Amino acid sequence: MTLDIFPTTTRVRLADEAEHDTLTFNGRPATGEAARRIIAFLDLVRERAGLGRRAVVDTENTVPTGAGLASSASGFAALAVAAAAAYGLDLDAAALSRLARRGSGSASRSVFGGFAVWHAGTTTGTATQADLSSYAEPVEAGGLDPALVIAVVNAGPKEVSSREAMRRTVDTSPLYEPWALSSKADLADMRAALSRGDLPAVGEIAERNALGMHATMLAARPAVRYISPASLTVLDSVLRLRQDGVPAYVTMDAGPNVKVLCRRADAERVAETVRGAAPGGAVHIAKPGPGARLLSEDG
Numbered sequence: 284m285t286l287d288i289f290p291t292t293t294r295v296r297l298a299d300e301a302e303h304d305t306l307t308f309n310g311r312p313a314t315g316e317a318a319r320r321i322i323a324f325l326d327l328v329r330e331r332a333g334l335g336r337r338a339v340v341d342t343e344n345t346v347p348t349g350a351g352l353a354s355s356a357s358g359f360a361a362l363a364v365a366a367a368a369a370y371g372l373d374l375d376a377a378a379l380s381r382l383a384r385r386g387s388g389s390a391s392r393s394v395f396g397g398f399a400v401w402h403a404g405t406t407t408g409t410a411t412q413a414d415l416s417s418y419a420e421p422v423e424a425g426g427l428d429p430a431l432v433i434a435v436v437n438a439g440p441k442e443v444s445s446r447e448a449m450r451r452t453v454d455t456s457p458l459y460e461p462w463a464l465s466s467k468a469d470l471a472d473m474r475a476a477l478s479r480g481d482l483p484a485v486g487e488i489a490e491r492n493a494l495g496m497h498a499t500m501l502a503a504r505p506a507v508r509y510i511s512p513a514s515l516t517v518l519d520s521v522l523r524l525r526q527d528g529v530p531a532y533v534t535m536d537a538g539p540n541v542k543v544l545c546r547r548a549d550a551e552r553v554a555e556t557v558r559g560a561a562p563g564g565a566v567h568i569a570k571p572g573p574g575a576r577l578l579s580e581d582g
Contacts, residue, residue, distance in 0.1 A: 284431060285571065285572050291343070292342070293342045293358070293364075297334075306340045307341045313340075324366070324385060324386045344357065357390075360393035391418060397422075401417075402420070427481075429485075430550035432542070432545060434542075434557045441537070448503075456502045462495050462498075476488060497510050514539045517557055520557060521553075
């Protein structure tokens with residue numbers, strides 16, 4: 284679900300006679316792995332556009348970076364739209380989704396507003412055929428009126444990156460294959476639940492799949508543990524809410540921070556409960572928001 288909070292704004296302009304890209308992130312020069320990924324992405328755009336000019340990229344990201352709050356999803360979706368426009372690429376939504384995917388898989392979904400599904404694609408055929416088969420597209424939500432309460436129990440960067448956690452889990456966790464198989468069934472069930480606007484079913488599927496993912500990572504060698512005691516305290520508070528008749532469901536990405544799916548009408552009550560469970564953390568209420576799009580310089 285693309286949210287209406289935590290936006291990323293990225294400006295890309297082509298530089299005159301520059302030998303290197305100039306990258307700034309939240310007012311500071313981008314360095315290290317972040318810079319490497321951005322430059323690799325720009326190289327891909329340049330190759331497709333047939334232009335070699337370097338770029339000046341300025342990104343303002345309001346999402347805590349590397350904390351399991353989808354900063355790379357919003358970041359590379361914004362970069363895909365801005366860079367494609369700067370280099371003169373005329374791409375439809377599916378092509379933009381494919382392009383964003385090359386920076387971050389989850390960015391393929393952030394091109395779209397609301398709910399979207401990312402097609403895994405196929406490894407058969409040519410490299411071009413495989414690339415064309417993996418993209419995201421919008422999913423209708425059948426009158427669903429959800430909110431997402433976000434408990435930021437730790438805004439700091441993770442000790443283990445999402446990419447390293449994925450590699451380690453795929454390579455070493457005995458639970459990975461069963462979880463991947465169950466995820467296929469979960470996806471089919473989720474699309475059906477969204478189409479009929481069934482929030483309890485959507486929440487149950489999301490919660491089951493997310494907790495299964497974290498169990499799968501815990502079984503990796505060495506274990507990847509993102510869930511913290513603070514995460515569990517929030518989870519327990521949501522379980523108590525559900526026992527009191529409030530349809531609220533936990534979901535988590537690769538990080539310690541907890542998201543709670545609920546009805547929009549219940550969002551304030553859920554947020555109040557979560558604040559009590561995580562008094563040292565920030566709590567935000569989000570709703571479905573728009574996808575990545577071009578903005579004028581004045582906003």
